[in-house]
Amino acid sequence: MSANPVIFNNTVLRDGHQSLAATRMTTEQMLPALELLDNIGFGCLETWGGATIDAGLRFLKEFPFDRLDAIRAKTKSKHMMLLRGQNIVQYAHFPDDIVNAFITTTANHGMDIFRIFDALNDPRNMGTAIKAAKAAGKEAQGVICYTSSPVHNTESFIKLGQDLEDLGCGSLCLKDMAGLVPPRQAYDIIKGLKDSVKIPIVLHTHETAGIGATTYYAGIEAGVDSIDTSIIPFANGTGQPDTARMLALLENHPRAPKYDLDALQALREHFTKVYEELSDYTSFANERVDADALKYQVPGGMLSNFRNQLKEQGMEDKFEDVFKEIPVVRKALGWIPLVTPTSQIVGVQAMLNVKFGRWKNFSPQATDIALGYYGRTPAPVDTEVQRIAATKSGKDPITCRPADLKDPGMDALRAALAAKDYPTNDEHCVIQAMFPQELEVYYKSKDAPAAPKPTKTAPTDRESIDLGSGPRHYGINLDGKRYAVTVDES
Amino acid sequence: MSANPVIFNNTVLRDGHQSLAATRMTTEQMLPALELLDNIGFGCLETWGGATIDAGLRFLKEFPFDRLDAIRAKTKSKHMMLLRGQNIVQYAHFPDDIVNAFITTTANHGMDIFRIFDALNDPRNMGTAIKAAKAAGKEAQGVICYTSSPVHNTESFIKLGQDLEDLGCGSLCLKDMAGLVPPRQAYDIIKGLKDSVKIPIVLHTHETAGIGATTYYAGIEAGVDSIDTSIIPFANGTGQPDTARMLALLENHPRAPKYDLDALQALREHFTKVYEELSDYTSFANERVDADALKYQVPGGMLSNFRNQLKEQGMEDKFEDVFKEIPVVRKALGWIPLVTPTSQIVGVQAMLNVKFGRWKNFSPQATDIALGYYGRTPAPVDTEVQRIAATKSGKDPITCRPADLKDPGMDALRAALAAKDYPTNDEHCVIQAMFPQELEVYYKSKDAPAAPKPTKTAPTDRESIDLGSGPRHYGINLDGKRYAVTVDES
Numbered sequence: 016m017s018a019n020p021v022i023f024n025n026t027v028l029r030d031g032h033q034s035l036a037a038t039r040m041t042t043e044q045m046l047p048a049l050e051l052l053d054n055i056g057f058g059c060l061e062t063w064g065g066a067t068i069d070a071g072l073r074f075l076k077e078f079p080f081d082r083l084d085a086i087r088a089k090t091k092s093k094h095m096m097l098l099r100g101q102n103i104v105q106y107a108h109f110p111d112d113i114v115n116a117f118i119t120t121t122a123n124h125g126m127d128i129f130r131i132f133d134a135l136n137d138p139r140n141m142g143t144a145i146k147a148a149k150a151a152g153k154e155a156q157g158v159i160c161y162t163s164s165p166v167h168n169t170e171s172f173i174k175l176g177q178d179l180e181d182l183g184c185g186s187l188c189l190k191d192m193a194g195l196v197p198p199r200q201a202y203d204i205i206k207g208l209k210d211s212v213k214i215p216i217v218l219h220t221h222e223t224a225g226i227g228a229t230t231y232y233a234g235i236e237a238g239v240d241s242i243d244t245s246i247i248p249f250a251n252g253t254g255q256p257d258t259a260r261m262l263a264l265l266e267n268h269p270r271a272p273k274y275d276l277d278a279l280q281a282l283r284e285h286f287t288k289v290y291e292e293l294s295d296y297t298s299f300a301n302e303r304v305d306a307d308a309l310k311y312q313v314p315g316g317m318l319s320n321f322r323n324q325l326k327e328q329g330m331e332d333k334f335e336d337v338f339k340e341i342p343v344v345r346k347a348l349g350w351i352p353l354v355t356p357t358s359q360i361v362g363v364q365a366m367l368n369v370k371f372g373r374w375k376n377f378s379p380q381a382t383d384i385a386l387g388y389y390g391r392t393p394a395p396v397d398t399e400v401q402r403i404a405a406t407k408s409g410k411d412p413i414t415c416r417p418a419d420l421k422d423p424g425m426d427a428l429r430a431a432l433a434a435k436d437y438p439t440n441d442e443h444c445v446i447q448a449m450f451p452q453e454l455e456v457y458y459k460s461k462d463a464p465a466a467p468k469p470t471k472t473a474p475t476d477r478e479s480i481d482l483g484s485g486p487r488h489y490g491i492n493l494d495g496k497r498y499a500v501t502v503d504e505s
Numbered sequence: 506m507s508a509n510p511v512i513f514n515n516t517v518l519r520d521g522h523q524s525l526a527a528t529r530m531t532t533e534q535m536l537p538a539l540e541l542l543d544n545i546g547f548g549c550l551e552t553w554g555g556a557t558i559d560a561g562l563r564f565l566k567e568f569p570f571d572r573l574d575a576i577r578a579k580t581k582s583k584h585m586m587l588l589r590g591q592n593i594v595q596y597a598h599f600p601d602d603i604v605n606a607f608i609t610t611t612a613n614h615g616m617d618i619f620r621i622f623d624a625l626n627d628p629r630n631m632g633t634a635i636k637a638a639k640a641a642g643k644e645a646q647g648v649i650c651y652t653s654s655p656v657h658n659t660e661s662f663i664k665l666g667q668d669l670e671d672l673g674c675g676s677l678c679l680k681d682m683a684g685l686v687p688p689r690q691a692y693d694i695i696k697g698l699k700d701s702v703k704i705p706i707v708l709h710t711h712e713t714a715g716i717g718a719t720t721y722y723a724g725i726e727a728g729v730d731s732i733d734t735s736i737i738p739f740a741n742g743t744g745q746p747d748t749a750r751m752l753a754l755l756e757n758h759p760r761a762p763k764y765d766l767d768a769l770q771a772l773r774e775h776f777t778k779v780y781e782e783l784s785d786y787t788s789f790a791n792e793r794v795d796a797d798a799l800k801y802q803v804p805g806g807m808l809s810n811f812r813n814q815l816k817e818q819g820m821e822d823k824f825e826d827v828f829k830e831i832p833v834v835r836k837a838l839g840w841i842p843l844v845t846p847t848s849q850i851v852g853v854q855a856m857l858n859v860k861f862g863r864w865k866n867f868s869p870q871a872t873d874i875a876l877g878y879y880g881r882t883p884a885p886v887d888t889e890v891q892r893i894a895a896t897k898s899g900k901d902p903i904t905c906r907p908a909d910l911k912d913p914g915m916d917a918l919r920a921a922l923a924a925k926d927y928p929t930n931d932e933h934c935v936i937q938a939m940f941p942q943e944l945e946v947y948y949k950s951k952d953a954p955a956a957p958k959p960t961k962t963a964p965t966d967r968e969s970i971d972l973g974s975g976p977r978h979y980g981i982n983l984d985g986k987r988y989a990v991t992v993d994e995s
Contacts, residue, residue: 195753197753197754197755197756197757197758198722198754198758199755199756199757199758199759200756200757203757224750224753225718225741225746225747225750225753225754226718226750226753226754228715228716228718228719229718229719229722229754232688232719232722232723233722251715256715257715259799260714260715260716260799263685263687263714263715263716263799264687264688264715264716264719265687265689266687266689266690267687267689267690267693268687268688268689269689280800309749309750309753310770
């Protein structure tokens with residue numbers, strides 16, 4: 016064992032299946048793997064958060080805290096969850112009291128590390144969550160979302176890391192959700208962070224473009240404390256690099272860690288069976304996205320889902336146009352990173368721009384970004400685009416922290432649950448806040464017979480977007496995540 | 506452009522389809538790509554040698570020098586070929602005059618760089634070829650075959666590089682045919698070579714185990730002069746990393762080169778069509794070999810082909826036993842690397858040891874290795890195994906350069922060709938030396954109607970090995986390469 020081995024965190028129970036199987040792994044499919052996962056000695060297990068709460072409730076009819084409890088009970092390893100800052104695990108901002116309640120109750124269920132990001136890299140959107148995690152005696156991990164733009168550079172990422180340390184984070188994560196950080200730049204960012212902050216640093220990437228494992232190697236050379244790996248077949252491709260592969264890659268390296276290869280092989284065998292059980296959901300994610308991800312500089316998941324969306328719209332021939340429009344939208348909206356929910360918002364706005372003409376149809380979400388309601392954008396929003404957004408929406412631009420405009424919400428949630436005769440504890444309040452319809456369907460389905468198995472041809476979470484005339488309201492799923500959009504030709 | 510950019514060599518016309526499509530790309534399929542390949546500015550194009558001469562003649566009915574001429578005529582880039590030292594492009598040693606004739610005539614056809622390796626890393630088996638290439642005014646590139654064993658280490662590889670420079674090589678290649686060199690060790694070897702030799706160094710690997718691209722990255726950091734890349738879909742997996750991928754991986758790196766991405770995309774589109782045309786041959790090579798390659802530490806091609814061989818033998822249940830026997834055979838035979846032809850010889854001997862008991866059946870090739878007829882093994886051959894080999898074969902061990910025992914052969918070859926009324930130039934003599942039967946079939950087929958397309962179920966170069974009783978003689982193809990073996994229970 017080396018003196019300063021790099022630590023591996025394992026993502027198979029969250030990002031692994033979110034990236035490669037539309038977030039469809041069930042708690043039951045996870046349970047047989049827990050003893051092995053728990054005893055290998057991973058730095059932490061990513062077990063919750065991201066899309067798992069939404070997908071689990073919506074498609075698997077699992078109450079989210081039940082999964083956390085079931086996994087927690089069988090593991091002594093640290094648990095980690097991905098949290099979208101003030102969005103919690105949804106796509107819009109919530110009042111501070113709901114964010115606080117979510118974190119406190121999740122901490123009480125045994126969550127150890129809250130990995131907190133904001134799609135705009137606006138620390139103000141992470142502050143409440145950071146403070147709540149610390150107040151609960153847990154680790155707040157501040158996230159730097161990597162993206163490439165004229166206003167993002169190595170220095171700006173390092174500066175954000177320093178700001179997050181100042182906010183009280185116990186660790187940092189450089190999150191490369193698109194798998195596009197060049198290894199050399201990963202080296203420079205990690206080295207710069209190691210030289211300027213005192214807290215441990217995690218590097219997170221995806222193998223989408225075929226450079227993720229090398230990014231890890233470069234990050235390890237720069238002194239990163241830990242990296243995220245997964246287990247084949249929920250690894251590599253659009254997911255994290257495989258654990259055994261990373262071990263081979265680090266042979267002879269002074270920072271090579273030791274993890275039990277036989278246990279990893281047994282895990283691979285288990286998850287291979289699970290992968291086969293999830294074959295209805297694995298085909299889309301497994302498309303070859305390497306070169307396209309490089310060409311369009313967007314996350315792989317966004318790319319393959321978007322291709323399907325355009326096909327459903329009969330807009331396949333506009334694929335190139337829509338993807339060329341993405342940097343135009345990004346620039347107008349202040350070079351926001353592409354990560355949930357901005358990847359979806361930018362993607363839809365690019366599609367609307369191509370379909371109806373540039374900024375003729377402004378989605379409510381893109382409008383809110385342009386007017387500051389998602390937070391401070393990395394660069395100023397284009398003034399003309401902001402003017403159009405304000406005129407069309409009748410809303411004024413803001414510069415304050417968006418959640419400052421939100422009134423406390425827990426009392427109303429509790430009352431709404433009580434009115435339906437549902438449990439009114441904090442667990443239910445925070446789920447009610449984010450997924451009220453899904454929670455209702457969940458309760459109704461509990462006594463109903465099991466739902467029929469979805470067909471192979473179309474995952475049930477992809478719905479068609481009709482871009483015809485008139486103001487219309489849609490539930491759209493991109494990247495496996497749902498949000499509401501209104502389309503209005505006026 | 507950086508000051509000292511790493512140079513990319515392109516392998517799509519040789520190793521790309523040898524690794525991923527059973528060496529079945531035809532000259533006709535190559536021609537439309539040549540203008541693009543030629544103008545991108547690759548360090549060299551690997552266009553010939555390895556298995557292409559055998560496979561082209563045998564399966565595609567192409568006279569090897571015709572392909573070389575056709576490609577040469579349309580390109581100004583440097584051409585490179587892979588040569589198995591004293592084996593030329595076959596599996597046994599040839600007399601010096603045939604090696605000389607092969608290299609001189611190939612040089613006359615426009616070959617620029619002869620990449621020369623020996624499966625045992627015995628420089629004596631490379632000397633004649635190195636001298637012949639230099640005498641023809643061409644570049645002799647000396648190869649260090651990477652392997653992992655108790656007697657191979659960073660220092661021994663560097664020492665071999667120094668010996669090859671002393672022999673007159675104009676450049677060196679660290680050849681990692683199994684894709685198993687840990688990036689850190691690649692760094693150390695390249696760094697050590699750069700510090701101790703004056704000639705340029707090439708790094709060659711495969712993505713088989715998922716660590717090849719990182720190995721390149723580490724080699725580039727250590728100062729390697731050039732790397733071998735290919736074009737998707739004849740890239741990654743068991744082939745070389747893709748060119749566009751490596752460019753993305755080197756973004757921001759001080760040694761990043763510049764190659765035209767649009768041209769690379771156009772090449773990808775061309776070769777995607779070719780890949781589809783070769784679908785009869787691509788399925789075997791595309792098996793997932795990553796974890797198995799890591800587990801068994803053998804080249805990926807050997808692994809997947811061998812699995813099929815064992816299946817044909819009804820020995821599937823012995824797969825683990827046979828692969829556990831490989832290091833036993835390697836150790837007994839002085840820790841020889843696994844590369845053509847030793848990968849096949851060790852594989853078959855492991856199979857014979859499992860089937861009949863250890864060393865009960867000694868293949869003629871393994872016998873010859875044990876007795877020194879392939880050259881000096883990295884470590885001494887096990888004395889008891891050598892004794893068995895000598896007793897069974899009635900041959901004495903040797904310590905001289907094997908080719909010293911070979912009488913000149915060109916005159917006899919010319920006479921044999923004349924007797925058949927075939928052309929008697931050096932081109933035909935050297936092909937007659939290596940592939941006499943195939944040459945005859947080639948001439949007979951020239952006037953015959955086109956051969957029917959092979960079926961999808963079984964590539965025609967895989968034949969069954971019957972391990973039943975009695976001495977029997979077989980033509981065996983492993984790793985897409987053919988050699989003769991006699992099986993004898995006595």
